[in-house]
Amino acid sequence: MTASRVVVIGGGVSGLATACLLARDGHQVTVLDKNSELGGRAGAWSQDGFTFDTGPSWYLMPEVFEHFYRMMGTTTSDHLDLVSLQPGYRVYGEPIDGAREVPIDVRSGADSAAALFEGRERGAGDRIRRYLTSATTTYRAAVGSFLYNPFSSWRDFVSPQVLRAVPAVVPLLTRSLWSFAARRFGDARLRQVLGYPAVFLGTSPFEAPALYHLMSHMDLMDGVKYPRGGFRSFVGSLVEIARENGVELVTDSDVVSITSAKGSVRSVEYERDGHVQRMDADIVVSAIDEHHTETALLGESDRSYSPKRWNKQVSGPSAVLIMLGVEGALPELLHHTLFFSNDWHDNFDAIFGTPTRVPDEPSLYVCRPSATDDDVAPEGHENLFVLVPLPPDSAIGHGGIDSSGDELVETIADRAIAQVAAWADVPDLASRIVVRRTVGPADFVTEFNSFRGSALGPAHTLRQSAFFRGVTRSRRVDGLYYTGATSVPGVGLPMCLISAELVLKHVRGDHSPGPLEEP
Template sequence: MTGSRAVVIGGGVSGLATASLLAREGHDVTLIERRSELGGRMGTWERDGFVFDTGPSWYLMPEVFEHFYRMVGTTTSDHLDLVDLAPGYRVYGEPNEGTKEAAIDVPAGCDAVVALFESREPGAGRRVRRYLRSATRAYQAAREAYLYNPFSSWRAFLAPRVLRNAPAVIPLLARSLWTMIRRRFADRRLRQILGYPAVFLGTSPFDAPALYHLMSHMDLVDGVRYPIGGFRRFAESLVNIAREKGVTIETRCEAVAIRRDASRVTGVEVERFGERRILDADIVVSAIDEHHTETSLLAVGDRSYPDARWRKQVTGPGAVLVMLGVKGELPQLRHHTLLFSDDWRDNFDAIFGDTPRVPDPPSFYVCMPSATDDGVAPRGHENLFLLIPVPPDVSIGRGGVDSAGDRTVAEIADCAIDQLSEWAGIPDLAERVVVRRTVGPGDFSDDFHSYRGSALGPAHTLRQSAFLRGRTRSRRVPGLYYTGATSVPGVGVPMCLIGAEIVLKHVRGDRSAGPLEES
């Protein structure tokens, strides 16, 4: 179908990557984005000399980035200046009876991690070495045979590459990640260091399959990096590549319906500046929230899923984001800092349980890119980004700049600032804040049509992982494809790049299991 007309809905990572891959293939591609800013959740906000990434902040799986860049005829080093973070991150635990637990700096590299584990729990070093070897095997198997696999038919499950890698994957689906960790380690913080990556997947370590211990290969074995200038540099590179490939990009242009005839997709009806028109297309790619596409852009008879599917979905957490410009230095924090409460079961039950509530106290994440990058804050100041997981519930509200926003969001932000102040030993933190902005689940719903206001999309439970997660090709409308965090293979910037490649495979009719040959 080289030379076909393609319309990509959504200017986030998956949308921009898909548009570039299709354009390089020779298709005539138009990308539409309802907002004025491209990059999707990978956004930027600037004020008074502070520059905040408003979305992703962990650079993991560098080989996936490099593979994508090579697919479009360039390399990572042509676009990004990456630095290794040492330590990868810092952990603070919950103070008990007024006693503050010492911070734990988590290094990268197997030997350094073994030394850390052994220092806290005799014998844990030997066990974590085996754990990390297993994580690396599972990661390599997933990348080689599953993550890039379009699973176009049942024959995909019998492909030699899939069968060869099955022993490293299948046995890990029968138990939870937490069960796997608990049986090997007794120290609470060591368990949490191995279990927290489940949050990156929009789920809890009690619900994620043990397969996802492969995440520990990414941060503990391979290490954490940061692109100088922030993740906006990556978003800018995607926009520039798309334009270089000839993609037509229209911002402030919203899809209102996907059109079809008796045999296949025919185009997208869009609205821009109050006027509606049809963009004709032989290929349509939805790179936005899958629930919105299915329930708002398609006629009932064209939908791949019944309504019951959405009611049963385990949705990943919502989030309250807090962006703070802080006067003075904060040596108590690293580029990445994690605050872990003692009672994780209560934390995750608050978010995913039958009676959702805001965790108290929450475990949450703090990013301070000014520890690495002089360009994100004025001299003598720090740039902080807090992410507090909350239930996926739009009624929690919306945020705002300074004192603007809904009360619940503001209260969650205030409590998180106070908690960080106490746990990290920064008693005057609140008084030193000179810039503040908050974002709540209502903003995710408004800005991204995010189902239930989730920050991440469907949780990566066993029934919502890999080929069980969703469709990358419409069941009902030939020529319609899905990609992005709410589709396959899942949450995270690398997954969105892989999802773009899966769409390219579908368009080509390529059923191969692994990454495509690089140009």
């Protein structure tokens, strides 16, 4: 295979992973990133002895990480110190008439899940075992035949491996994840435990196909892990591997156009230090928001999609992110804690309905990495990351440090802090905050050119999942590829690693449906 000159646009996880894989395959690779720090949404922020992950915080699908590292001639254990979280997470329910529910601690393993479910609903223990057996079967079919499949020709749809997996997948496309769980379990909180992973997919459990019950294999069977040092340690390992393989990493370089000639990619133009520069390329990989690439970087004749595609796209939620340094201990919270409101129909309708609105009592996610990692907060303090799901609407505004963000963003943050304090019975939480930073939907546009200010990309509805989601290889320009959360196969760090491998497959001309053979 002839070595090519490759430019990767975007130094997030998918961009770095793609650069690593292509460089190891012998190509000359440069990564251009508009920001001063690499990692994209998987960023970090530090102040006064606190260090926060500003993006992903759940380590799931460990075999996908291990496969990537092995593709690079190394292993996960060479780079990450993984800690198993047991319980994996805690659930607080919305108080009813002022009475707090006893929180639910969710442990991994079929026996633990069965005990939890049986303890809340008679007969649910046996039913969750069958549910998880189905989730595991579906998960393995998805990984083995669909997620790593480039679907670059009709033959990819009828390969024996894909056809064998069809019976485990297709029947699950005609009903929602919520209805699939609700038919089997009556307890509201148990239904929510099975339905909440839809948020990881940027959609509602009422819209996500039942196919995604496979997500329960990840948290209830595989369990949840945490890389000591935070997810910045994972990003750091990608940067290290990229440099070891000769990748040139260039920050503060904002790509402004992708040029082509005679149907093939030719170069990338980018702004650096106030000057527009040009870099020739045989291959260009867009690892940034696909909408921005299509509508801002490409000429109209080079675009794979018509404007109608973007008008119809269902965007995943945006969010207000709140990073808090808190004085004193917070044993009420585990490393991962979920706060579930009682009326999920209203909650998700606020985010995905028409018109959208800020939910009154949103379901929240809180990460307390200081429960596991001593290095993320000063002694005697806690590190909290709070996520408030919101409609994808950049007009909600920007965040800021020490309550300096836009009024609506700071109001949402204040309400979320009060909600955590009330539901988890930490009445003095607000008075103990010594560091505070917020991020709003408009920040996702400013920092990542995110379409509509979405925090995740397109929602994983049926029409926006798997090969319906988009393309890895441009339909109009030879040598132009797409990778990352807004492309195939979707949202999340494991999906970004798989997306990088899909680019490698296309460049190699490999049509195999599963993961590539490890060297």
